[in-house]
Amino acid sequence: MKKQIEQNVQQLLTQIWKPGDLIIAWKNASLPGHRTPAFLYRKEDIQDIVFDSFCDISLAKYLNERNRQEILPPHFKGKIHIVCKPCDAKSVMQTFSDQQISETLVNLIVVACDGIIDRKKIEKHCDQSIVDMQETDFQILCTDISGKEYVFEKRESWLRKCEDARNCDLPYYYGYYFVGDEKEYRTRLKHRYQTHKKLPQDTMSPKELQQKIHQELSRCIRCNACRNICPACFCSDQCVFDKPKERAKLVENQVTTENTILYHMIRFHHIAPNCTGCGECERACPKDIPLHIFFEYFNRCMEEEFGYKPGKTNDERQKLLSYNLGEDLV
């Protein structure tokens, strides 16, 4: 079934692609269960495109201005076709409302998705390093370096964000292509959706929560992977943590727990109005810090307080960062 979807994506792209366009999609990387972003400029490359349960990386990040500067060839005039999971599509929406790229430049192709596999979770359950990883409809089959075989249920191997399907709904936006049966997707989603899967924040006292945050974040090595992978972070080289010239340097480079917590606190608050809950920060973290549960919490607060979910539409104003003239300011 997955293969069918992959073919459909390729077919659609063959139809809408025009010379001079860029396609951003996934392709195979050399290691088992690894997929990597692909930037394709030629029709014959379309066949390299992959879509399966291992396409964990969100491609929305590559649309923002700074990334386009790096990637696009000079004098690029074409369109960008970007293949997205529904959750990433919301990051693309957010990129539109943050005015990082004009909608007219982008063809958004949303692919019906059944949950993405958390590769690290699987790797943890294997005794040795994995040399082969395949999927069937409901299972993941692995072989490790010593030849031992493992079977995992997909349902139990999803990324945290896929578990409660809170972010799998489709954006309110009419300009996208959908690959798969949209109606069926929406029904399937209802079954997967679990209202308010408990976050640690819901059950912990502030004191415990503080301890938990402290404990988790003390492992942080301040590698910046969570910041750089974040599709909502687009300050790029002007980030306050990067000592840009003549701007307040908020956090010392010193890697102490205090500074690290400050670093994350600034990020939690700064990103809250743009965070679509894509979970990329958590996935990127080489130390497996469960950042998503922190962002998720802010995300919920935003929803409860303002009835606002970042990335829902393409032109929503950011609730914490914008106001109308004459509006009452708190």
Place this chain on the structure above:
Amino acid sequence: MRKRLKINNLQAFLQELQKQATLIAPVKTDAGEREFRPVEQVADIVLEGSNPLRSPKEYLFPQMETLYTFHLQKDGKATLKETLHNEPQIILGIRPCDLHAIAYVKEFYSTTHQDVYVLEKWKHTILIGWACQNPLNTCFCTSVGNSPVDSKGADIMMAKTDSFYLVEVLTVKGKDLIEKIPSLLEDSPEADNEVLPSIQKQTESMIREKVDLLSIKGRIDSAYSSSIWKSYSDVCIACGACTFNCPTCTCFDSADLLETCQDGCRYRTWDTCQNYAFTLHASGHNPRATREARLRQRVMHKYQYSVEQLGLFSCTGCGRCTRSCPVNIDMVSIIKDIKEVVDHGEE
């Protein structure tokens, strides 16, 4: 000098080590990962299993280190206090790739101007190697001319067999240590010559691929203007996770910190060449403004520049960069491309 250690004497042996100096070894942390940490209880030590993501480099070149503290006097002059650390320490369970890394880091910091902070620590450190039997799918040490049992750089090398541990003492430092330890060790018969080669054969058979980089050592700069860099840097998000986990990255940033109006310190922290601001001039000019240039810098430093400077690859093939890259950039495919370009030119 080569000895045998009985399997059930291991705990006692480790306890003896712990008595001699701070013992650092892979232990299981609360988060469930294995990490090199100062050992509290020798029972926590887990020697087998894959190489920890954080290398033991940080015990010679910590992520953050105070260079000196200062006290400002009224006239603006300051009295400085150097903060050198030379607590004796034993690092146990170091894989050959990390032994190489430590040897490289030590070599790098000893040339021309000596970095006393690293060298003092090195002088007071005993390195105990561990023949590697659990390669990861990211490992490629054989590509850069290392082997999973290479003991270069170790004071003592250990290897596990089914019935005993082999303990090979390689340096004077190692010998001094072993001599202090009462007779837990037994003589090792001639037949033990075969232990390391057989582990080597077994482990190497599990390593996924060998790209022969030795044959193009010193000529890798001919790939400098190739188009391969762009194909990877498009994907790269310039986070620097690869450099923060790399056991041979030596770059650092330094800054001052005032704790009170008068007292403060100058410290250094690891820095990464993948960051835009790393090379930014005061004038605003940036010699490595693009990710392409920065990714190339990292790779070229590993395989070319360090060869020009010290005659060594500064990549040990540990695969940590691949392990930590959030967008799955694989060092092995990069070196495969490099080799292709150096050997056959651009298509």
Place this chain on the structure above:
Amino acid sequence: MEKNKKIPSSTNNPYLPFFASIREVGQQTSTVKHFLVDLPKENYPEKFIPGQFYQLSIPGVGEAPISVSDYDPINHTLLFCIAKTGVVTSQIHTLQKGDYLGLRGPFGNGFPMDTFRGKNIVLVAGGIGLVPLRSVVEDYFRNQDQYGELEILFGARNSQEIIYREEMKQWRLKKKTTCKITIDKPEKGWDGNVGFVCNLVDKSYCDCSEVLFHHTSPDQTNTVILVVGPPVMFQSILNNLSTIHFPDDLVYVSLENHMKCGIGKCGHCNCGGKYVCQDGPIFSWKELKTLEKEY
């Protein structure tokens, strides 16, 4: 090995600054000041080579690499000339006579002055780039009989930004010395050269080749050209020089990479297989051609 030995201190820790008191501060332009500092006896440099730099620091603020304008081997004073560009340099600008400045150095290779003996020297400077070249000028005047002629070509953005005005007046008066200044755009009350200093090199190359032709045999082996300035500027000068096939081993450039440690360890200044702080900052054009273009 015993546990908990006392923390030792080392005598040659290259990261430790020493402190020197400021003897004189002077305003050069609105953003440039010069500082003359007295070196403490134990910190006299064993040998100073023009073109070398010191790491200047203020505890609690930070460090910045600054070239030496002049080292006076008799009074043991160092002259620095510092443009206010950022955090550290701004703080240094607030220092007064009698204040202390942290110093580490001298670092870098400096100009190979020995190989310049008997040759004519042409200095090409853009803006603050004149600073390291001044140490060459001073060395030249101290040992003038050992060198040929000296020609200084200096380009400033505008007439306000000309540094070492007084000194240049003095230099002009000396024998065997010429000194030309240009500003980028025409200005009221300015009757000197206008245009980028690269153009000056074109024109004046003829002059210096005249110098060359007059005084020595007609080959290009008897003049060295030292260029210091921003990368765009020295690049275009090198281009000009290449059109007239000037030998690349007689041209020297000083690079200005981002630096932190000054001793080839922190990696910030890394450029190809070289550390600019240690293997440079002075490179001959010939070496520069073999370097990756990352400066």
